Amino acid sequence: MVINWSARELDVFLTLAETLSFRRTADQVHLSQPAVSGLISRLEETLGVRLFDRTTRSVQLTGAGQVFVEQVRLLRHQSDEAVRAVRNVAELQVGQVVLAALPSLAATVVPVAFARFELQFPAIRLQVVDILSGPAFDLVRAGQVEFALTAANPAYADLDYTPLASDGFVLLVPVTHPLAASRQPLSWSEVAALTHISMPLPSSVRQYADAALLAHRVRFTPRYEVEHLATINAMVAAGLGVAALPELAAAVAPQRGLVQRRLVDPDMPRPIGLVTRRGRSLSPASAAMVEFLRQEMRTTLRGPAIDHG
CATH class of the missing domain: 3.40.190.10 (Periplasmic binding protein-like II)
Incomplete structure (x- = not known):
């Protein structure tokens, strides 16, 4: 048996079970009385059992109808809960x-x-x-x-x-470094010979620095290679060298007494x-x-x- 009831049909059935009146049900669900009667008849035909006893004076639920009322109420409650749960996800109330x-x-x-x-x-x-x-x-x-x-x-x-x-690259230098005096961008070729502190491969920081210096036919050979950005900042602050870093990387664990200079030629924006x-x-x-x-x-x-x- 293929069941193909809509929520609308089940709601009409529940309304009739509560009012026990086709007229009042029709008024509440905004249908004609013949439409309500036909809908109930289709439900009964699908189930193969009478849900209501009808006379010219009264409408009463049958025993099967009372069982069906309980199950439909449970089904509608579960349906409402499913809709509420999905809406909570969509409206960022849960997740x-x-x-x-x-x-x-x-x-x-x-x-x-x-x-x-x-x-x-x-x-x-x-x-x-x-x-x-x-x-x-x-x-x-x-x-x-x-x-x-x-x-x-x-x-x-x-x-x-x-x-x-x-995320563009900057050169991180101590405030006492000669390059700290100007705010003008620096070319990668100008800083190639400096003592560098960098991250090891395969980090994106190192890959972009390697590529920038290769554009000037220079092989990047940092004096120090460390894993953590906070360590790089601290080592630059201690005067151990300079560091070519993406702007966001240079902002990690900032140290006092450091200056950033923009690096260009080539401009190496890190996507x-x-x-x-x-x-x-x-x-x-x-x-x-x-x-x-x-x-x-x-x-x-x-x-x-x-x-x-």
Whole structure:
């Protein structure tokens, strides 16, 4: 037996079960009395049992009708709960956002975006995994995070990449350094021979620095290679060298007595993008978080965020 009842039909049945009057039911559900009668007859025909005993003077539920009333009320309650649950997700009343982000992003734009998001949507659980681009792709692919903020475009058929912003490079120098006196941009060729502190490969910071100096036929050979941005800042502040970093990376764990100089020729904007699983849409909460992150990057970075909305 194929059951194909609409919520409207079940609501008409419940109204008749409460009023026990075809006339009052017709008035309440805005149908004609013949339409209500025909609808009830179709229900009874489908079920193969009479739901109401009708006379010219009265309408009464049968025993089967009373059982059906209980089940329909339960069904309508479950339907309402399902709609309410979906609306809560859509309206950001429940849910979670789990994302991966480069350490430079996890320490700068993400906390500020989280704080603003939490004020507006306090019921949404937030979690960030600070990790490099390669492992971040694996987390997205495995479904352990819904999206990742990275500086690399994954060359994988199962992942999508959407540019969000661009992060230019600066040279971090001590305030006592001769290059700290001017505010004019510096060419990569001007700083190639300095003592550099950088991150090791395969970090995006190192890849972009290597590419910038190769444009001048110079092989990048930093004196010190360290994993953490806070360490780089501290070493520059101690006078051990200079550091070519993306703007957001230079803002991690800032030290007193440091100056930033813009690096150009070539200009090496590091793209920051959104990595998601191909064919999978973001949850309403994650889609809203992406907009908060985009706004924060627009505020933090020199240039405007790329808007693909």
